[in-house]
Amino acid sequence: DVKVTQSSRYLVKRTGEKVFLECVQDMDHENMFWYRQDPGLGLRLIYFSYDVKMKEKGDIPEGYSVSREKKERFSLILESASTNQTSMYLCASRPLTPPEGGFGQGTRLTVV
Amino acid sequence: SQQGEEDPQALSIQEGENATMNCSYKTSINNLQWYRQNSGRGLVHLILIRSNEREKHSGRLRVTLDTSKKSSSLLITASRAADTASYFCATDVVQGAQKLVFGQGTRLTINP
Numbered sequence: 001d002v003k004v005t006q007s008s009r010y011l012v013k014r015t016g017e018k019v020f021l022e023c024v025q026d027m028d029h030e031n032m033f034w035y036r037q038d039p040g041l042g043l044r045l046i047y048f049s050y051d052v053k054m055k056e057k058g059d060i061p062e063g064y065s066v067s068r069e070k071k072e073r074f075s076l077i078l079e080s081a082s083t084n085q086t087s088m089y090l091c092a093s094r095p096l097t098p099p100e101g102g103f104g105q106g107t108r109l110t111v112v
Numbered sequence: 113s114q115q116g117e118e119d120p121q122a123l124s125i126q127e128g129e130n131a132t133m134n135c136s137y138k139t140s141i142n143n144l145q146w147y148r149q150n151s152g153r154g155l156v157h158l159i160l161i162r163s164n165e166r167e168k169h170s171g172r173l174r175v176t177l178d179t180s181k182k183s184s185s186l187l188i189t190a191s192r193a194a195d196t197a198s199y200f201c202a203t204d205v206v207q208g209a210q211k212l213v214f215g216q217g218t219r220l221t222i223n224p
Contacts (some may be wrong), residue, residue, distance in 0.1 A: 041203075042216035044214075103155040106152070106153065
């Protein structure tokens with residue numbers, strides 16, 4: 001089974017803080033993704049990466065950046081957290097040839 | 113951009129009844145997947161149907177796909193209280209850089 005692990009289930013941060021959300025997968029997948037989930041809006045893609053040091057913007061990249069220094073790890077960075085970034089964040093990984101893949105358990109981030 | 117639209121947004125039925133959820137999408141797809149999410153948790157993959165398939169079964173789940181109408185349905189038969197969750201469809205679009213595009217989801221409540 002695919003194992004995607006997000007470093008925190010719950011986080012509370014202050015406005016203006018720099019926030020790191022970490023995601024690690026153990027299946028040697030090339031593709032990794034960060035989604036944001038809000039009620040009534042479903043999952044929206046923030047950023048994805050198809051290789052180490054490679055990244056592409058998703059549908060809502062504003063206010064976020066990402067880092068992929070190693071194949072198994074994909075980090076989402078909120079440079080200066082704002083209250084409108086309070087949300088559930090989900091990480092996913094997929095191999096080069098889908099459809100296999102998996103999701104992490106999610107990180108519920110609250111920015112106060 | 114949201115690829116999928118799900119209908120209904122919320123569904124409440126009695127235990128033992130069948131539950132049907134629908135998903136429509138906009139662009140050509142390689143496959144369509146259904147996921148379940150229990151409250152506050154990550155996504156669990158339920159079933160995948162490829163673009164050249166019309167119907168697929170897995171246990172109490174039945175998925176149909178109509179590519180001419182760009183729509184899919186998920187039927188859960190003989191529902192149980194444990195089926196209470198949100199259900200999402202996700203599409204692997206033909207030119208989507210291997211990213212899944214999600215609908216907003218259907219919130220299913222099974223009443224005992």
